[in-house]
Amino acid sequence: MGIRTRRARAHSKTHFVGFGLAGVLGFIALLCVTLALSLGAVVSSWLEDLPDYTSADAFLVAEPTRVYDADGNEIVAYYLQNRRSVELDEISDYVKQGTVDTEDVRFYSHNGIDAEGIMRAVVVQLTGGSEGGSTITQQLVRNTVLSDEQFENTLRRKVREAYIAIQMEKTYTKDQILNMYLNTIYYGNSAYGIEAASITYFNKHASELTLNEAATLVGIPNSPTYYDPFNNYDACKSRRNVVLQRMLSAGTITQEEYDATSAEEIPLNPGQLTDSESTYPYFTDYVRNLLLQDFSSDTIQAGGLNVYTTLDPEKQQAAEQAAAERIAASGNDELGAALVSIDNSNGYIVAMVGGQNYGTDESAGQSTVNLATNKRQTGSSFKTIVLLAAMQDGMSPTVLINCPSSIQITPTYRPSNIDNHNYGVRTLASATAVSSNTGYVQVAEAIGMDKVASMASTLGIDTEIEPGLSSALGATQISPLEMAEAYSTIASGGVHRNPVAITRIEDRNGNVVYEHEDDPEQVVDEAIVCDAIKVLEGVTQSGGTAANVQSLLTVDQPVAGKTGTSDNYADLWFCGFTPQLTTVVWTGRMHDNQRVYFQGSTGSTYNVPIPIWCAYMNAALDGVAREEFPTADHEATYEPNDSWTFVGTSSSVNQEGWGQTTTTDEGQAEEPDETTGTAEPTTPTTPETPTTPETPSTGGETTGGGSTGGDSGSSGGGETPTTPTTPTTPTTPTTPTG
Structure with a gap:
């Protein structure tokens, strides 16, 4: 074989190897593109029916309807959940800082999802531990706009949650998101939101919480039943100390504050945040029935309506x-x-x-x-x-x-x-x-x-x-x-x-x-x-x-x-x-x-x-001031008597x-009035008192027809008019007349 032939064959082999590698790489690239396009199509379909997340209302759950009297005093609240929303400046700094340090330490730096937090959570779970990777924004989305899907452990739900979280971060400030989160999170014992939790466990407003109390509440949402301080005090106290440790690690509190607070007992002082005990229950029940004619029960109990009524508190x-x-x-x-x-x-x-x-x-x-x-x-x-x-x-x-x-x-x-x-x-x-x-x-x-x-x-x-x-x-x-x-x-x-x-x-x-x-x-x-x-x-x-x-x-x-x-x-x-x-x-x-x-x-x-x-x-x-009954500008016309x-x-x-x-x-x-037509009605003269027993049993006119409304019934009768004596005590008259 000549040298040309050998070189040609060697060249052909080289080209064959080159062509083979290029083909494989091209195939892989094509496969990746295809998978990406397919995954993109799937993800796109997952995002087609998202609930409305553009309104702040979407992130407020079960706000009670409040009813007011004519003077603006609240007289009842119809609620599905024990909740009362407050502004961020009405919440203790310990709560705000402790929540961020415990739930989402990079809250103020990420864009709605935290890649580092997700990786850390994966590592912890692979080593047998347990830690979530969701940000505060994601948790807010899960508990509100995606509440119907919150228990679905699927990739679809997580993608939807992450997408909405990112969009939220473009719409709201970090403080607004934190405020919404603290007003919606569940703290156990039917308390939704930090204000309800503060009153439920410590009988005080969220703005008044101490470091000890705030750390206790921050720890409860991780497992509201297990960390219930009324039923599992030791577990709740241990969880409180975890929160304190994370606040210490983040530099929010000092070592001295940590040592002193972790050694304290939890100062439980149960309170009740409820407005369902109406001041005027019969009237507010009536108002509720009126509302049900135009609003669903869910709207009344969770829609956050403010209802202003005609009830005059002094007259009532x-x-x-x-x-x-x-x-x-x-x-x-x-x-x-x-x-x-x-x-x-x-x-x-x-x-x-x-x-x-x-x-x-x-x-x-x-x-x-x-x-x-x-x-x-x-x-x-x-x-x-x-x-x-x-x-x-x-x-x-x-x-x-x-x-x-x-x-x-x-x-x-x-x-x-x-x-x-x-x-x-x-x-x-x-x-x-x-x-x-x-x-x-x-x-x-x-x-x-x-x-x-x-x-x-x-x-x-x-x-x-x-x-x-x-x-x-x-x-x-x-x-x-x-x-x-x-x-x-x-x-x-x-x-x-x-x-x-x-x-x-x-x-x-x-x-x-x-x-x-x-x-x-x-x-x-x-x-x-x-x-x-x-x-x-x-x-x-x-x-x-x-x-x-x-x-x-x-x-x-x-x-x-x-x-x-x-x-x-x-x-x-x-x-x-x-x-x-x-x-x-x-x-x-x-x-x-x-x-x-x-x-x-x-x-x-x-x-x-x-x-x-x-x-x-x-x-x-x-x-x-005295007023008079209305008068007409013309006389009534009647048929001849x-x-x-x-x-x-x-x-x-x-x-x-x-x-x-x-x-x-x-x-x-x-004396019969001989006139007809537009005669004025006469006022009867005082009749003599009819014969009545010493202890009268009368005093009212009866229907004379029983309860059926038909023409057959009891004898009935009219009320007995008399000229009453003036009672010595106005509220206890002594001469009944009917």
């Missing part, structure tokens, strides 16, 4: 005191009282009493049932709605009605006045003052119960009114809050407003998400309402069923209203108003519908709800020119 205190004192004086452990007071000018609920003993132990007389929103028979307090319906239908309050002791309305329904009093022929206004059942059931029959139900709805009563005539006497169950809304509409001259409990709601950042706007609506002719108010003023004057209001009320204000008593004296009501406030008081047994007893005798509107109403109104309106037909009244009594005087069994003369 007066209402609570008036109800509690009267119930305590009753000598009846089963008796309860509800009160709702509404500002007529805007519909604000300024006071709400839902009971006297909030709780879940019925054997101790406790209940969480809000009596202010609970429905009970209204008795004759519902006659006001019948009155308005009749007057709107054209019936003048001067129309004459025979009010006998009892009356057969249908073959199965025969209502009676209370104690079978025969009130004789009298005007509708006077029948209202004495609360005659037999007169009012004729009025309801004459206009039709459909018009009564329509008026109830117009005035704001959402409860469906049963169609039977007994509903005209209060057989339908309605809540005190609904009755207050209806009576406030009357007090406002026929202007309806929905009752308002919440004026404004803000999110956790102070942005307004709801603000109440006044939306009044004239729903009944003002002239008719003004005439009706005059009729209801007669109820509180001499001869009316609420005449003792005049002796108990000390403020200089006009007053009108209506009493109500259901069958067997189970429900006692007074629905009354002044130009400023409408207040409804209900009293009865909390757990059943049995008869009410007050100081051993049958209770009455005279000695239970009216004294509560007057005591509250005296306090609520103390020093308030003789155009009405009543089932138990002779048509002749309303005929024009009828001049005969009729006398009731109380000796009251009723």
Whole structure:
């Protein structure tokens, strides 16, 4: 073989070797590129559905909703977790420094992930130890925006966590991130955030923590159950000393501080950070139910809302005191009282009493049932709605009605006045003052119960009114809050407003998400309402069923209203108003519908709800300048009185020119008004006191229709009007009148 041939072969071998190495290296490079592209595609897919991490809200978890009264005082907080966020300058420096030294010593130098920390953690784990490599930023991400994935031990979760941590470091300062971390980390015993932990373990604010206390808290999040100082004190103390050692190594504390503090015991002083014990639990339960109509339970418990309400703390205190004192004086452990007071000018609920003993132990007389929103028979307090319906239908309050002791309305329904009093022929206004059942059931029959139900709805009563005539006497169950809304509409001259409990709601950042706007609506002719108010003023004057209001009320204000008593004296009501406030008081047994007893005798509107109403109104309106009820710029127009037909009244009594005087069994003369149309309602004269036993068992008008609202039922009756003697002690009247 020639030299050329040998050289050519040698050259070819050299090229073959060169080509082979280049191919292998090229293949490896191509493989790396392919893997990188594939991994990039995978990582890209992992990052496609990241939760929103651009808002600071994403890093705040379970902030309680706080509720405030009208003066801005916090009255309750609804919370899912025991948490209260604080600013960084409200946290002890020992906590901030100790957290960084223990959890992430290079926190202020890395960009969200710490490569050195990760390598150290790997080495420690390979040598049998245990140490995490996550930064404070990564832990914050894991506990907040990726909380749903925090227990996934996958590469996907770690990549997502690292990516968001890096992005966070571009958006927020280190101090902002540390602040968010300290407000969200779990410290055991239901304490989330450093402020909750400070109070839970040491009963002090986070700004007041000593080195010993701060080091203890810094160590707990590593394992909140194991390092719980209440259950595992020695382990917690050992962990505290680890924190102190790391603070010493970082140069945060001196050797002397370390030696002294590590030798100390942990000064535990348990406290409780909770606002769930409401100042006014019945009202705040009501507010919570309102919020649930627009917000989820999770939002209410964890959304950090600020809810501003209408509750006036001074009026609420007066209402609570008036109800509690009267119930305590009753000598009846089963008796309860509800009160709702509404500002007529805007519909604000300024006071709400839902009971006297909030709780879940019925054997101790406790209940969480809000009596202010609970429905009970209204008795004759519902006659006001019948009155308005009749007057709107054209019936003048001067129309004459025979009010006998009892009356057969249908073959199965025969209502009676209370104690079978025969009130004789009298005007509708006077029948209202004495609360005659037999007169009012004729009025309801004459206009039709459909018009009564329509008026109830117009005035704001959402409860469906049963169609039977007994509903005209209060057989339908309605809540005190609904009755207050209806009576406030009357007090406002026929202007309806929905009752308002919440004026404004803000999110956790102070942005307004709801603000109440006044939306009044004239729903009944003002002239008719003004005439009706005059009729209801007669109820509180001499001869009316609420005449003792005049002796108990000390403020200089006009007053009108209506009493109500259901069958067997189970429900006692007074629905009354002044130009400023409408207040409804209900009293009865909390757990059943049995008869009410007050100081051993049958209770009455005279000695239970009216004294509560007057005591509250005296306090609520103390020093308030006198105002007058609204007036109309026109007169109401009514149908001629003789155009009405009543089932138990002779048509002749309303005929024009009828001049005969009729006398009731109380000796009251009723002189018929011969005019029709726009006649003014008359105020009844004072009847003689009807014969009653020495210890009266009456004092209220009954529904006369049982609880079914149908036409068959008990005899019923109207309240007994008398002229009460002036009680020597205003809060304990001695002559019950109903």
